[in-house]
Amino acid sequence: MKNLKAGIIGFGTVGTGVYKVLQSFKEIEIKKIAVKNINKKRNIEGFNQNLLTDNAEEIVNNPEIDVVVEVAGGINPAFDLLKTAIKNGKHIITANKELLAKKGEELFRLAKEKNVVILYEAAVAGGIPIIMPIKTILSANKITKIAAILNGTTNYILTKMHEQGLSYEVALKQAQELGYAETDPTGDVEGFDAAYKISVLSTISFNQRVSIDKIYREGITKIKPQDIKSAKELGYRIKLIAMGQVLENGKIDVRVHPMLVSKKHLLAKIDNATNSIMLTGYPVGDLIFTGAGAGAEPTASSVVGDILVLASELEASDKPLPQTICHHDKNAVQIEIGDTYNEYYISINASNNPGAIGIIGTICGRNNINISTIMQNGIKEDNTAEIVVITEISKESDIQKALKEMLESDCIKNIDNLLRVMN
Ligand SMILES: NC(=O)c1ccc[n+]([C@@H]2O[C@H](COP(=O)([O-])OP(=O)(O)OC[C@H]3O[C@@H](n4cnc5c(N)ncnc54)[C@H](OP(=O)(O)O)[C@@H]3O)[C@@H](O)[C@H]2O)c1
Incomplete structure (x- = not known):
């Protein structure tokens, strides 16, 4: 494995998880970690406070750094920082699905131009390996369908509504108290988070650029106890499903909305904060990937996995394997919900x-x-x-x-x- 020097932008849930896991990999040296508030207390044993900076430009412009790990989130300043890093010839690892969904096209184009890669295993379904399998070992397949539970918060809320007969409001409050939902839960409960993820996942699965702006999206806020009760009586569970399919006419149908899922369906059995992705492809048939879609350690597994893949590729050659480079030049024709x-x-x-x-x-x-x-x-x-x-x-x-x-x-x-x- 090639020794790499990394700069990390963001030291919250994911960033601290990545830092801890990287302690076991001496080939990867952390040169700097950028945060927003440098005075915030970081409870990490043996942590060298001098690694921190509140100026992420020190990372993206540092000629010593080979790879920038962006785990801060949001569009600004992440977008500008990553553009600068790419222009400076640095490889990128990111967990930021919102950035990829909204600005991916520009970032990937720039990365191709500059001969660097953007890896993003953690951006879809946290700890579940799904991006790299699609890009590598599944590349013989024509994937035609995805049905997935990609948001742990909403799955947790819906599970509690089913199991305990709670209203949406009470289940949300419990989820917030237990740290499964944020104080402002809009991104999760209105389906934005799942939409970012399915836009990334369907783009790589169908080999066409799926636009986030054309993805139909509905959240779970209008699900009532009465719906849960009726669904149960009829043999269903209600789940927030992110789905994508290639239609016979070649057009693409991608959307996020709650669905009544038959109790016999594997996705109906995925409870609490767990995520799951079903893929249908030829010649492989149906596949299901299930596991933790969030959390410091599962997400760090994906981020660090990407860093190690990059390190071993760069050991073999200065140019990373073609599978890790984005090839999507064609825009998908997406159908309307009607x-x-x-x-x-x-x-x-x-x-x-x-x-x-x-x-x-x-x-x-x-x-x-x-x-x-x-x-x-x-x-x-x-x-x-x-x-x-x-x-x-x-x-x-x-x-x-x-x-x-x-x-x-x-x-x-x-x-x-x-x-x-x-x-
Ligand atoms: N949480 C998960 O389980 C999970 C799973 C998969 C993907 N993700 C994605 O991973 C990313 C990070 O999520 P998270 O949960 O770790 O977030 P978080 O806990 O809120 O941490 C965000 C970190 O970014 C830092 N930050 C914010 N603005 C910054 C700026 N302008 N310059 C430098 N640092 C800045 C913050 O600094 P301070 O510490 O000083 O506030 C904080 O350390 C997001 O894109 C998220 O969607 C998260």
């Missing part, structure tokens, strides 16, 4: 009138929607009833049209929820 086909769960609040179910059936029929299950959950005090419909595969735009028509009918009071279903 053009997707799914089975649906529709929760409808209707007046307790004779004929309500008939009206729902007629409207569905008029819009090319076949119903596979219909269930009424008793009568409420206000003389309305919750009617749950599961459809056969239907076009999203037909579903949206049907829901609009239902709301125009006197006996339908509200569409309480619309979720997609995965069997």
Whole structure:
């Protein structure tokens, strides 16, 4: 393995994990660690405070440093810092999915120009090896489908809602108290984090650049205990699913939203903060990768793994293996949510009138929607009833049209929820 000199930007959860794991690898020398607040107390035994700087420019412009490990997060100043590092001929290791999703194209283009690599195993599903397997040992495959649980916070919240019948709000509060959710949970619960990850994952899986701006995204905040109860009765678990598929016409369907997942499906069994990724490819068939999607140590496993891969490649030659260089020049043609086909769960609040179910059936029929299950959950005090419909595969735009028509009918009071279903 080649001896490398590394500069680390960020010394929080991931940065400290990386520092600790690197202590066992004497070939990798940490030259400097950049932080925001140099006066913050760092409780690390034997840590040399002189390694710290609050000026990351000292890392990206240091001619002695071969590799910059960016584990600070966010777009600014990470983007400008990494551009400078690449221009200065440094290799990059990053865990920053937001940066890759929003600015990856520019960074990878620059890296190619400067003959350096950007490795990012930790950016998708923390400790699970998924990027490198796709780029190396799975490269004989044409990957056509991904279905994944890529956000531990939302999976934890949904697990508690299922297991303990908690409301979303109470489950979120518990997750925050236990450190599974941040004080501002928006990035996780609204699906942004999972969308960044699926944009990266689908880009490398489908060999086309998937734009984060065209990924349909819905979070978990509208899931109610009633939905969890109905899902259970019908044999499903609700999960936040990040999915991507290549359609027969070559277009790409990538999205993040909660789904009713059949209890028989492997992803339905992934609970708490665990992440899991199912891939379908030819010739390999179906694969599933499961493990810790976050946390200091699992994430450090991926970051340090990338550093060691780079060190052993650079030992063999000055040029890293082609697998680690990005080749995506083609932009994917991504379809809109209205053009997707799914089975649906529709929760409808209707007046307790004779004929309500008939009206729902007629409207569905008029819009090319076949119903596979219909269930009424008793009568409420206000003389309305919750009617749950599961459809056969239907076009999203037909579903949206049907829901609009239902709301125009006197006996339908509200569409309480619309979720997609995965069997
Ligand atoms: N946490 C995980 O399990 C996990 C898993 C996979 C990927 N990631 C990704 O890894 C990255 C880091 O996450 P994290 O959880 O470790 O974050 P974190 O605990 O909040 O740590 C962020 C670190 O960056 C430093 N920092 C912030 N702005 C800086 C600047 N302008 N210059 C230099 N340093 C700066 C902070 O300095 P101070 O210490 O002085 O505040 C802190 O040390 C993010 O991109 C995240 O998405 C995290």
